[in-house]
Amino acid sequence: MSRPTLEALPENILDLVCEYLSCCDAKRKSLFAFSLVSNRCCAVSTRQRFKRVTLSVHDCDSLIYALGKWDQMLVKYGYGKVKQLKVIGNLPHYMFKELPMITKEDPGSFLYILNDTYDFNDVPESHYRYCWGSVHRELNPKTIAFQERGWQPLADFILKLPALQDLAWSLGNLLSDEISGERRYDRSDDIDPHEYAVATSSRLSYICAMGRSSAEDEERIARCDELNEAVLMALINRAPPTLEGVNINSCVEFIQCCFDVNLPTTPLFKKLRGDHSYGGKARLKSLTPQGYSDEIAFPLCRGCLQRWTERTDLEVLEHLAINSGSAGDIIDAVNVLLSVLNPLESLELNGPHNVQTIKHINRYHGLHLRMLYLTHTTELAIDSNLMSGIASSCPNLENIRFKMLRTGGNREEVATYQALGKMPRLKRATIAMDTLVFDPHPYSTEFSGKPRTYNTEEQMYFIRLELINSAIDETLLRAIFATISQSQAGVSTAAKLPFMSLEVVPWRRWELRAARPMRAPDGLCNNLDINARRQSKWECSRDPRDTHHDVLHVTHGPFTYDLLDGYSIYPGWYAIFLEAWKSLWPEFTGDFETNWHSLPLTGQEEVNTDGPRAGFERFPKQQGEV
Template sequence: MPTSPLDILPVEILALVCDYVELSHRPSLLSFALASKRCHSVAKRLFFHTIRFSPNNPSELELDVDECIRILERNASVSHVRTLLVTGPLWGHYYSTRALISANDGDNRTWSFGLPVSLSDISALIPTHSDRPPENDTLTDAAWQPLVRLVQLLPGLGDVLYANRHRVPPCLLQALLQYRPRCRLHVFSFRLHSLRFPETDPDELAPVTAPCLYSIWMWYCGVDGFDDGHSEPEPNYHAEAIDSMVRGLAPNLKEVHLFLQPGGAYEMDNNPLPPRPPWKGFTNVGADSTCMPAHLKSLELGLDFHSPISLEKEVADRWAANNLSSLRALRLRRFVKPEALGSHLQAKNFPYLTTLLFTCAEDQEQAYYDDVKHLIHGLPQLTSLEIISWPPNLSLAAALPRRLRELWLWTRDTLEHSLNETAILELAACCPHVETLALKIRRSRGSATEVALYKALGRFAKLRRLVLTLDVSPVPWFPIAPSHEQGDQFGTRALAFDTAIDPSFDESDRQHLTTGLYPYRNGHIRDAFINTAVDETLARAIFRTICAVKASVYGPSAALALDRMLIEPVGALSFPHRNPAKPSLDLRPYEVALGRRWLLERDIRDDARGVIRARDVDKKFRLQWVSYVFEEYRGYCREMTYMAIFRRLWPERPGVSTNWYDDWHSWPLDETA
């Protein structure tokens, strides 16, 4: 067999090639490894970089560890393992936007070898607070001994990523401290159940004070100092516990991610609870424990279930009491109140910040948004910015640092405003180096106005990854005249209301709906169907439109740089001013059938960059709906008023049509735009 041309390269060059291929297109690393024995010997360090376990029972874990050790020893790769990932049985069932646009999907085996993973990929996929960790661990400490044996055999282990619902096993923690003192521990299921007890559980205290603890993700429930996640509200001391950790108990802690689910501070009879007793602090802390404040690199104050919780001034003040000057990433997923923004959230306090996520409070004065822009403008090191609930009619472009590489702009759902062509072009001009972009734009049945928005996106010269949210929500209603006769269940009897008639509406479209959505018309349902209908043909047309502009303005190489786009329609059920329960029940099947989320990826090969692959991301979920709703309630769906509107758009084809939920196509883009 002839020698591969790669064999003439030095090992150092081959290692660099492996690293590049692993970052750009992981499947190609397998082809590289098969080129020759020499290439395989260089590449296998990445194949065994990460070991993942998802233990369900003790006997299974022991068998998995034994098999893992045999494979490592047979391939002389014990020294190649750098990351040990311990997940739970629900791993891999979640698909986040950020993971889809930047990472590969995992599998569901109980254990596997794998390529390097990032912390952001894992945090996007693990179960949230809705899957509560068990109060009592079913896997005893002895059951985790096989992992202890594995840790002792891995001299290069650098990170343990623990995302299991059970608490960190004491034996595993002790093994890290004894055999791998330089290893970093990342706990994605951090919890402290004994905070409200007189004595702190030693097994819960051990990770808190462990010098290997590097990052924590904690989901907890409650407001006003109480946790209503139990049968009766109980005192909640999570905030005080984290403060204590950051100020001295966890000196090597670098990342804190807190996710709060709101709860009411009321007793069973709805009476307000008495004041919460003060926390006694951590007990059983050894005298030899260090008392050095942590220098955080990443802080996230998040929400569970995207609950409407504000970031109060008191919370901002409490965190400001710590030294946050070392922060590289700050993610505020709670609505930042003006008082919190004006007190300590100042750019001068974050000199090294490169990543910012900021959630705007709604319905604020102009001065509030000016302060937000002032904060952003004062962070010259910023390379990644995510803004949530920004008013689409306010320009943000002038405040953005020119060195920005990622921009996730989630504009508020404002009925009268949306991002227009001018706003997008302004962003493109002010952010010439943006490679990852997320925007929401409004669909209008593929009209020239809509196509102009796609063309404006082509003005981002360095764009490589695009997350495009298509707003398909109906238009709002408006008052027309006082009326004492017409009203509805929402108490709006002082005025009569109506909705606009689009020029494209025919006589049938102008008819008001009789399905509880008055004063909306048949034509508004028609438009919602057309705008929601996103098939592969439309997704590819949008991709081509953007690339065509990039090619004409910046050259063919700029167009080929756009290698991934995620497109998703939202808002089909968002009828303004109406109770969403009724339309959600009746229109949900149509939204699922028509509103498909597409991931388009360009082939990584240099000689096949023109090949675009499209994937229906939610196909598995939709098929489940087919079996549960579309089939069991097929007659119900056909009898609804909306089916007649659906069939006006996509008539049955005798001898061709099969299932109505597959018998449709998207509306084409306006070719004259």
């Protein structure tokens, strides 16, 4: 590109070009070449060159050396150009003597993997060390001096950056450029009392505290409680008035709460906690306290919710997301919290909730609520009555996620879709569709509460209903979408219907073991995987460019077929299963992968489960079947 062409570009376009060059070239050679084109290009590239500062932390000396290099450059070009600071790695803590040091030469180690990668300021990321939890480290004078020497230069450096907006902290280089639109303090290791000063930036508006532990670490260290409650609350309460959001994600495996209740009492911590304090409680607009370990969610305890309400000002809270695990007594605490908060705009409950919880949401937050996410890993399923209550109480709801039971397309299921369409501003719905058939009367009164014994006809009925629920395809998605849209057309005053997207995620509730499913003995229906389509995520959406709103696009997740044959099912049940399949899809030719389709939404009464074959008249029958 010639110089006149570059000179003719607006300055914001030159900024975008320089940002692209800085993202694609870790060593900034492209930016340097761009700066040689003209004085104007030099000014733009210099501004972009020092917009991001990335530090790789190895030890005290290397950190001080890197900070010295940046000080020399920024004194010349200006500290005010730095808007994003990213710290990768952590200073090594004192370790147990019996634990060997992990080096970069160890095959498969964290250092070994990152040996050939580099960050933005040419500091090799291979200078990482494995970060151990500091919960066992005694806060003696030697340790305190060690920590002060390590982190105080970084704290002093941060205080020199008046325009700093985004502060990211990660054990590994996991954040990349995602921090550009999000201001946060992010950690993948424990929060140390002596690292508190990193939250003193006058423009910091989002704190994301992340802790991580693994089973392998747990075998070596008795306990790894990375997130310390008092330290975290000190960070929040000391933050500037611009702080509006907090996200706590504790990836731990052997604790039952997101916080450690043991408060540190070291004199140094007490001294540091009072320095540079803004005073008062943090006034948060967004709060996300939660904890995960792989696929296991560790809950907030009842005391955690109480401490959050005591130590933070939640009067201006607009967005709340809670992972309350599966503790039984947490439901009452969540209900109380919902009743005392001011109306929320978005609410996400990743934990147990009951009908009373739904009533509290409708009563205290319904008019202002725009987004409602209810987890599917709970016993409560949203039926037509609950959905009608949500629709009438939340007229401004635009996005909803909930769990419902797939009941063969009967009247109850269709009524739930119709109630969903009663929300005049609803744009997107995500449905976790439970496809497993449950027996409302799983126990026999004839044998003193023992499980019922199902005969062959009942087993056939259960299998057929299970197959109907599992058959989810594009035709069914379009039918559900049409039902919701027709219902919304009767209540919406907009020229175009706002409902644009429907997502259906089939899943099965049997993992929860909340009730005994009405299935054949030996868990036969648990093995009836038609194919992976039933487990795929389906999405049906309108084309926003279509003025008539009659064009729908259906997409789905990847398919990994799991064919059914005589070897995948117990031989004694294969004949029954095959008969049930052919009764639903008489055109069956032996291919379980393609010879099936969804059945229409009938809108009829609930299938009667008391009789062995009651309710089958609404399904296709084979020739000669009575």
